Amino acid sequence: MNKSLSYVITVLSTVSMILTLSCGKLDVVGKDSARAFGELLQKAPGLVSEDTLGGGWSITAPDSGARFVWGAFGKMMIDIAPFAAAGLDTLKLADAGAFSGGTLVIGTALTLDAPPKTTPLASYEWIVKNNRDAIGYHAALNHYGISLGNGNMFEWAKDLNTNDKDIVFVLNPEPFINAGVDVTKIEGWAFAKVTVDDENGKPVQVDKILKPFDLK
Numbered sequence: 001m002n003k004s005l006s007y008v009i010t011v012l013s014t015v016s017m018i019l020t021l022s023c024g025k026l027d028v029v030g031k032d033s034a035r036a037f038g039e040l041l042q043k044a045p046g047l048v049s050e051d052t053l054g055g056g057w058s059i060t061a062p063d064s065g066a067r068f069v070w071g072a073f074g075k076m077m078i079d080i081a082p083f084a085a086a087g088l089d090t091l092k093l094a095d096a097g098a099f100s101g102g103t104l105v106i107g108t109a110l111t112l113d114a115p116p117k118t119t120p121l122a123s124y125e126w127i128v129k130n131n132r133d134a135i136g137y138h139a140a141l142n143h144y145g146i147s148l149g150n151g152n153m154f155e156w157a158k159d160l161n162t163n164d165k166d167i168v169f170v171l172n173p174e175p176f177i178n179a180g181v182d183v184t185k186i187e188g189w190a191f192a193k194v195t196v197d198d199e200n201g202k203p204v205q206v207d208k209i210l211k212p213f214d215l216k
Contacts, residue, residue: 029137030128032158033144038121040156040166044215048120057120059154059167062213065188066169068154071123072114074134075107076148076169082187089180096150096175106171108149110134140195140203141165150175151208164214170194171209183209 041048044059051058056071065082069075080088080102090099097106115126127146128135134147138155142163145155151172157163173183173191183191186209193205 027132029144030132030135033135033137034121034125034128036144036156036158036160037124039160040215041120043160043166047215055114055117057123061167061169061211062215063188063211066211068167068169069107070110070120070127070146072109072111073107074110074127074146074148074154075105076152076154076171078104078106078169078171080104082189083176083181085187086182086185087180088176092179093175096179106148106150106152108147110146138196141168143168145170151206160215165212166215167213169211173207173209176209183207 040059047060047062049058049060050056051069051071056069056073058067058069058077060067065079067077069077077100080090080099083104084090093104097104099105110127111130113130115123117123136145136147136153137143137158138145141155142158143155143165144158145153147153151170151174153170155168155170157166160166171189173181176183188211190210190212192208192210194208194210195203195205198204
């Protein structure tokens with residue numbers, strides 16, 4: 001084998017190894033998010049139930065004010081009463097989601113094919129496998145999260161033993177502000193600035209409406 005060909009093979013092998021390692025590193029969030037999600041399911045089994053209408057699973061907030069549903073669709077189902085009490089004009093919120101009685105449903109499609117109807121964790125792992133971009137890591141709170149579109153998210157702690165915010169329902173405040181809500185007066189929710197990474201990886205502060213819980 002001549003030296004030129006040997007050099008090319010060596011370079012290609014090195015590049016292949018780097019790409020393999022990089023892909024593995026990038027997938028750490030996906031894999032570890034499933035580990036943390038599984039621990040969450042074990043810690044709060046009473047909050048987890050089958051979503052018979054949507055064909056998925058759900059986690060209900062301890063105060064019953066919100067519910068996160070995952071399967072082929074990811075949804076947040078929110079009791080609208082506290083928002084109405086804070087000034088909400090529901091007619092101006094039509095573009096933010098769909099109303100079902102006194103519940104606002106916000107969500108997005110997560111996978112083209114429905115996850116296997118086995119366990120809550122298996123359904124989440126299906127989403128990681130088929131829509132990895134929906135899963136992220138929030139460094140400021142040490143949380144993993146799943147995007148539900150338009151700045152809305154459901155987040156859970158990477159380490160349930162050390163974090164005092166085990167789960168957080170996260171809403172984009174803009175549609176609610178535009179619909180007349182005084183976001184500082186929503187009972188059971190907090191309006192706060194949250195540090196996130198922008199598209200360039202730089203930390204920036206954004207406004208969010210939050211419902212956090214420490215699961216004892």
